Structures are given as structure tokens and as C-alpha cells.
Amino acid sequence: MVDLRKELGDIIRDYGSDYLLIKAKKTIPCKCVAGNHGTARDDCPVCLGTGYLVKAVRVRGRSAIAAIPETLPRMMSNAEPGQVAVPSKQFYLNYKSRPYRKDLIVVCEWDGNVPIIDEYSEIFEVNEVDPNRGDNGRIEYFIASAKGDPINSKVRLANIISNSKKEFYVSVGDEE
Numbered sequence: 001m002v003d004l005r006k007e008l009g010d011i012i013r014d015y016g017s018d019y020l021l022i023k024a025k026k027t028i029p030c031k032c033v034a035g036n037h038g039t040a041r042d043d044c045p046v047c048l049g050t051g052y053l054v055k056a057v058r059v060r061g062r063s064a065i066a067a068i069p070e071t072l073p074r075m076m077s078n079a080e081p082g083q084v085a086v087p088s089k090q091f092y093l094n095y096k097s098r099p100y101r102k103d104l105i106v107v108c109e110w111d112g113n114v115p116i117i118d119e120y121s122e123i124f125e126v127n128e129v130d131p132n133r134g135d136n137g138r139i140e141y142f143i144a145s146a147k148g149d150p151i152n153s154k155v156r157l158a159n160i161i162s163n164s165k166k167e168f169y170v171s172v173g174d175e176e
């Protein structure tokens with residue numbers, strides 16, 4: 001029998017990349033929510049717009065650009081002025097990563113264990129997680145669909161950089 005967990009593990013070990021997965025701890029709401037009509041502030045330096053306290057882990061995976069319908073170029077040229085095309089990606093992540101909706105995936109370079117967040121880094125917000133299960137129900141890997149945030153990405157990346165030295169931001173560890 002094919003062991004998908006091992007198959008995908010081998011592929012992303014050999015051909016994948018490391019990502020910074022910023023996990024929102026759903027049990028600890030951020031203070032910014034109360035002062036902002038019940039929704040998180042996109043520019044909040046504490047929760048990075050997730051609405052919860054966050055911790056960062058390094059995960060390994062592989063990304064694919066989400067299927068784009070052929071009609072898209074035409075639709076984009078017809079877009080209303082001021083509309084921003086939102087990039088979206090699918091990330092195939094290791095079964096250990098356990099991503100959730102609202103988590104953030106940062107695509108960046110690494111210096112050993114240290115993520116290098118700079119102007120080339122990209123930030124994606126997970127909007128859907130599909131646990132891919134084998135015959136016995138075991139989760140073999142996750143597909144996290146995530147959308148880019150062209151409007152807020154600069155301030156969010158700047159907040160990630162400044163957070164890396166603060167206590168509410170747990171230093172980067174590998175996925176458990």
C-alpha cells in the first residue's frame with residue numbers, strides 16, 4: 001500500500017521549502033478586537049491581524065499556484081478601477097504542521113533557523129484547510145489554501161520583524 005505521508009514527506013524534503021507558519025492561538029484573543037467593533041485590526045502589531053496571540057513555527061511544504069480560470073486575464077482587465085487582484089496559493093504541508101484558518105504563511109529565505117523577512121517576503125492568510133486522509137482516516141498531509149494581502153502585507157511584515165524580539169511572539173521553533 002502507498003504511504004502518502006511518506007511519499008509527500010519525501011517530495012517536500014527533497015523539493016520543498018521552509019515556511020514560517022504563524023499560528024493564531026484561538027484560546028487567547030487579542031486586545032485590539034474589543035476596541036475595533038469585534039474584528040481584529042489588520043495593522044495590529046500583537047496579533048498581526050489574526051485576532052489572537054500568535055506563535056511562529058517553521059514548517060516544510062511545497063506551494064502550487066491555485067488553479068486560475070482561463071477567463072481571468074479578461075476578467076482582470078474588466079475589473080473596476082481600484083480593485084486589487086488578490087494572489088492566492090495552495091500550500092501542501094507536512095501532516096505535523098496542523099494549520100488552521102486565519103493562520104499566516106510567510107514565504108521567505110532562511111539563514112539556518114532564522115527567517116529572513118525582507119521586501120521579497122510574501123505573506124498569505126489561510127482561508128481553507130483540507131486535511132487529506134488515507135484509508136484509515138489518518139491525516140497524510142494538509143492542503144492549505146491561502147490568499148495574499150497586497151494592501152496590508154507591508155505593515156504585517158514590518159510587524160513580524162519587530163515582534164521577533166518581543167515576549168508575546170514565541171521564538172521560531174520547528175513544528176512538533
Ligand SMILES: [Zn+2]
Nearest residue numbers: 030032044047
Ligand atoms: Zn490584535
